[in-house]
Amino acid sequence: MRYAIIGAGLAGLTAAHEISTLDPAATIDVFEAGERIGGKLFTVPFDSGPVDLGAEAFLARRADAVEFFRGLGLGEAIVHPSGLSSTVYSGGRLNALPKGGVMGIPASSAPVRELVSADTAARIDAEGEAPGIDWSVGDDTNVGALVRRRYGDEVVDRVVSALLGGVYSCTADDLGVRATIPKLAEAFDELAAAGEKVTLSAAVSRVQAGAVKQDGPVFGAFRGGYAELYETLAEKSGAAIYLDAFISGATHDKQGKFVLKGGGDGAYDRLLLATPAPTTAVLLKQLAPAAAQELKRIKLASSVVVGMKFDSATGLPDNSGVLVAADEPGMHAKAFTFSSKKWPHLAERGGALVRASFGRFGDETLVRADEDDLVDHALDDLAAATGFDGRAAGLSEIYTQRWFGGLPRYDETHLATVAEVREALADAPAVEATGAWAGGVGVPAVVADARAAAARLVG
Numbered sequence: 001m002r003y004a005i006i007g008a009g010l011a012g013l014t015a016a017h018e019i020s021t022l023d024p025a026a027t028i029d030v031f032e033a034g035e036r037i038g039g040k041l042f043t044v045p046f047d048s049g050p051v052d053l054g055a056e057a058f059l060a061r062r063a064d065a066v067e068f069f070r071g072l073g074l075g076e077a078i079v080h081p082s083g084l085s086s087t088v089y090s091g092g093r094l095n096a097l098p099k100g101g102v103m104g105i106p107a108s109s110a111p112v113r114e115l116v117s118a119d120t121a122a123r124i125d126a127e128g129e130a131p132g133i134d135w136s137v138g139d140d141t142n143v144g145a146l147v148r149r150r151y152g153d154e155v156v157d158r159v160v161s162a163l164l165g166g167v168y169s170c171t172a173d174d175l176g177v178r179a180t181i182p183k184l185a186e187a188f189d190e191l192a193a194a195g196e197k198v199t200l201s202a203a204v205s206r207v208q209a210g211a212v213k214q215d216g217p218v219f220g221a222f223r224g225g226y227a228e229l230y231e232t233l234a235e236k237s238g239a240a241i242y243l244d245a246f247i248s249g250a251t252h253d254k255q256g257k258f259v260l261k262g263g264g265d266g267a268y269d270r271l272l273l274a275t276p277a278p279t280t281a282v283l284l285k286q287l288a289p290a291a292a293q294e295l296k297r298i299k300l301a302s303s304v305v306v307g308m309k310f311d312s313a314t315g316l317p318d319n320s321g322v323l324v325a326a327d328e329p330g331m332h333a334k335a336f337t338f339s340s341k342k343w344p345h346l347a348e349r350g351g352a353l354v355r356a357s358f359g360r361f362g363d364e365t366l367v368r369a370d371e372d373d374l375v376d377h378a379l380d381d382l383a384a385a386t387g388f389d390g391r392a393a394g395l396s397e398i399y400t401q402r403w404f405g406g407l408p409r410y411d412e413t414h415l416a417t418v419a420e421v422r423e424a425l426a427d428a429p430a431v432e433a434t435g436a437w438a439g440g441v442g443v444p445a446v447v448a449d450a451r452a453a454a455a456r457l458v459g
């Protein structure tokens, strides 16, 4: 059986590996438009060692992913964070990241009291008395609109957008509750099903009460960066990987085999698309027009990461990083990760490693800015937020990585769109699609969705 996979990001490479396991006689060709594999996983060679400029961690609580990495022989390469806490820069000062709540949405004013005005604190505490939220089981809504309506703008702009923005490159106003905070949507469902009054504070309390204490670190990473994962997947899959192979179309020939425009010699029995949603839409235009139509609805958010190595770490706070409140005046960066504080294996290299992130959905100004300007913004914002003078600390190395269309926007229509795509694809034999748009943006979710898509394809 001959398989063609389009895209050598995490999804495409995971699928290639899975196919090779399930169908050992398979011939697999992977076509990658870029000049390297990995997609949004990208480990760059700083002088002191490899550093990730795309994804830098994974949710280690996802046992399926950890098992998968171990199965690849990467168990020894997995490392965990130092456990230092993160901060929020708001109101011109650093604040501890609110504890409790769900994605920064509190059940009472207590966790966010330092971050919001007295009026907002009072409003949060009185929310349970306000008329209930009109919610039926299975409903969905916009995160930003919901929290603004119930608690006011400050909670969204100072906490929730900062937290969600770190994961999705979007503010809360561009994200859906069920897609990004599914436990909160389930709590609304439960309140509605029980005929109880549906309020935000009651739903958050319910999530908190139901939270199961789990042992072990929340996050993991690879000692040598994500390159350890994508290079292992590529090698173990045994696939032929073609770089600089931009595929612009896919059709059937008279025998019903797949033919690609831009790569391969045709006659593929099975086709797997592991590209971002808009590209997948183009590639499915002829093979599954209804799925293509739905996929076009998924928009992408861009961002840019500036990785900086400083000779000295003196003055850098003992935290894992800073989230910048969306309404903080004069700031350009949306977050800083103090990588060498967050990860002991990076601290061992000496000096300080800091990642500055910029850009949110709908605004590419910073993603397109000159590198010099981005570095100036990073150093100025870092100094403003923490007092750390990066220029004086000796900035010895800089890597800038722009992620145009880096992440799909998981808005309140997203899950319905994905369901429609899946349904339409079920009518298209021997073709599958996967990727960060399909089952979640996090690395474990992408791996799980790619493995499932590969299994369906092998049949």
Ligand SMILES: Cc1cc2nc3c(=O)[nH]c(=O)nc-3n(C[C@H](O)[C@H](O)[C@H](O)COP(=O)(O)OP(=O)(O)OC[C@H]3O[C@@H](n4cnc5c(N)ncnc54)[C@H](O)[C@@H]3O)c2cc1C
Binding pocket: 006, 007, 008, 009, 010, 011, 012, 031, 032, 033, 034, 037, 038, 039, 040, 041, 053, 054, 055, 056, 057, 058, 059, 245, 246, 247, 248, 274, 275, 276, 279, 303, 305, 403, 406, 407, 434, 435, 436, 437, 440, 441, 442, 443, 444, 446
């Ligand atoms: C800045 C950033 C930070 C992140 N941080 C984290 C994190 O810390 N933890 C976490 O769990 N997740 C994180 N993520 C999310 C995670 O990295 C992604 O969801 C995941 O890597 C996406 O993998 P993918 O294979 O679906 O897509 P991609 O990586 O986008 O791969 C798709 C591939 O298809 C190729 N392609 C596109 N069009 C064509 C074509 N026409 N022909 C051939 N090839 C084509 C692309 O070049 C690309 O290589 C982060 C993402 C970004 C952008």
